[in-house]
Amino acid sequence: MGAEQYGEEIEFADSVTRVISDAFFPTSPAATMREAIFSEILAGVLEASPSVENLDDLKQEVLTHQAIESEEVGEKTWDVFLKTYTTTGERGARGKEAKRYVLPFHPQIAKTIQPAETRNWGKWYRMLMTSSTPLSFNSELHSQFVTRLNSMDSSNLFEQIIIDAASNLSGDTDGDDSFTDPIRPYVEDCATYFQKDLRIWLNDDYDSSANWLQSTRDLFSFHFMMYYLQLAINLRKEFQATAAGPPYEFTPRVRDIYFGLWDEQASQDRLFSGEWRERDDEGIERFVYDSWGRLAVLRKINDTVDELSTDADRSGYRLTEAMTELSDQVRASCVESLADFAGFSAEGMDLPTASQRFVRMVRKYYSSRSRSNQTPITMGINVVRQLGEGEDRRYYRTQRKVGPTLRLNRSALRFFARLFGQTSDEKHYDEFISYLNRRGVTFDSRSESVALEELDDMGLIDRQSDSGGAVYVRSI
Numbered sequence: 001m002g003a004e005q006y007g008e009e010i011e012f013a014d015s016v017t018r019v020i021s022d023a024f025f026p027t028s029p030a031a032t033m034r035e036a037i038f039s040e041i042l043a044g045v046l047e048a049s050p051s052v053e054n055l056d057d058l059k060q061e062v063l064t065h066q067a068i069e070s071e072e073v074g075e076k077t078w079d080v081f082l083k084t085y086t087t088t089g090e091r092g093a094r095g096k097e098a099k100r101y102v103l104p105f106h107p108q109i110a111k112t113i114q115p116a117e118t119r120n121w122g123k124w125y126r127m128l129m130t131s132s133t134p135l136s137f138n139s140e141l142h143s144q145f146v147t148r149l150n151s152m153d154s155s156n157l158f159e160q161i162i163i164d165a166a167s168n169l170s171g172d173t174d175g176d177d178s179f180t181d182p183i184r185p186y187v188e189d190c191a192t193y194f195q196k197d198l199r200i201w202l203n204d205d206y207d208s209s210a211n212w213l214q215s216t217r218d219l220f221s222f223h224f225m226m227y228y229l230q231l232a233i234n235l236r237k238e239f240q241a242t243a244a245g246p247p248y249e250f251t252p253r254v255r256d257i258y259f260g261l262w263d264e265q266a267s268q269d270r271l272f273s274g275e276w277r278e279r280d281d282e283g284i285e286r287f288v289y290d291s292w293g294r295l296a297v298l299r300k301i302n303d304t305v306d307e308l309s310t311d312a313d314r315s316g317y318r319l320t321e322a323m324t325e326l327s328d329q330v331r332a333s334c335v336e337s338l339a340d341f342a343g344f345s346a347e348g349m350d351l352p353t354a355s356q357r358f359v360r361m362v363r364k365y366y367s368s369r370s371r372s373n374q375t376p377i378t379m380g381i382n383v384v385r386q387l388g389e390g391e392d393r394r395y396y397r398t399q400r401k402v403g404p405t406l407r408l409n410r411s412a413l414r415f416f417a418r419l420f421g422q423t424s425d426e427k428h429y430d431e432f433i434s435y436l437n438r439r440g441v442t443f444d445s446r447s448e449s450v451a452l453e454e455l456d457d458m459g460l461i462d463r464q465s466d467s468g469g470a471v472y473v474r475s476i
Helices: 034-045 055-063 071-085 107-112 122-128 139-151 157-169 188-204 209-243 269-275 284-307 319-323 328-342 351-367 375-390 412-421 429-438 444-455
Strands: 087-088 098-102 131-132 135-137 396-399 405-407 461-465 470-473
Touching: 034 107, 034 122, 034 139, 034 209, 034 375, 034 461, 055 071, 055 157, 071 157, 107 269, 122 131, 122 188, 122 209, 131 188, 135 429, 139 188, 188 209, 209 284, 209 319, 209 351, 209 375, 209 412, 269 405, 284 319, 284 328, 284 351, 284 375, 319 328, 319 351, 319 375, 328 351, 375 396, 405 412, 412 429, 412 444, 429 444, 429 470, 444 461
Parallel strands: none
Antiparallel strands: 087 098, 131 135, 396 405, 461 470
């Protein structure tokens, strides 16, 4: 249903804020390159404050490095560095001018070079490192990650020159005690599986340092993308459940999202073809767009709880929790807060009704043709796209006449097979499908067959005829 059909006047006093600092959505991300996102995360993990914005400063350090014999050698070295270890935002990052990003091939790069655009992605890392029962940050796993990063060597002499140059520009770290404070995730299963995969990956020692770190970047990008998608889907379901009336019961969980393989034909009868953009505003794209308004409702509810200084027994309230755990008086204050902000009358409204109306008004506010800044697209849908795209492992594809679809390319499929191979002794192909499904990636039967064929082509399938034709995924 289009926003213009609601017939409501938009009277928002200021911008609609969706950030909830201690739960669910701790920062408001914008579309930028994976390299910038991961660099920012690493800087936070390592408690560093990168200050070098101009790569000319790094270049001067490279040119004067003791291993550089002449200016000509230095210029060639720098040229190789730019071509091999940097990328630009020409493929759609936020901003009109293409910005150059340094691949964080070593932790020292992230500690020194400040990305062109920052959005405090470190808080998303903190959130996915948090378990909510009881609410606690996984300090033990975090320490293992920090130790692995601090012990990394350069992969070759060329990298060592760049690392030395960055070290000469790096300042002191400024320890942030709050970095390990917990941030409650909306979908706790997403945090659980992120932590499981990170733990598995920390034990992988078969790559060079640079390759291992770039694979870590792709792992983070997948889990951040999946959290955003699962958040959007579950928010919609929870708001629907609340609107249906009591009992107000809802538990967020990882929902099935249909993916295809990269080169599969996206015909109309395939489930993955319509997953992102279905008819009647029922696709994931719409859920991501509308998550802005739903998160804004939760922000207003939690701000109201904080202002009233109630004895809140949790970090962040979901809508069903607000209905079952807050007093009638506090809920009434939440309704007033929503109504005052959006400019409608709260008389006779309960919290579910006010919440639904607020979401509709936010949709209309951002869908207005007079607004050139389509914020939920540039800071929502495009964020998912940027996390899903990449030079190597890809989870999102846009094609002419097809549009956006969620896909796994061969490199991504191989990477997940590698992670799966270290999870348990049971390597049956059906278990691999279950491994993906627990993380939100669902294949229909045709995609399962294509995935099997691709893994077989890569030499990762073992067919054991003496076990009734059982099919296993080989460890990499």
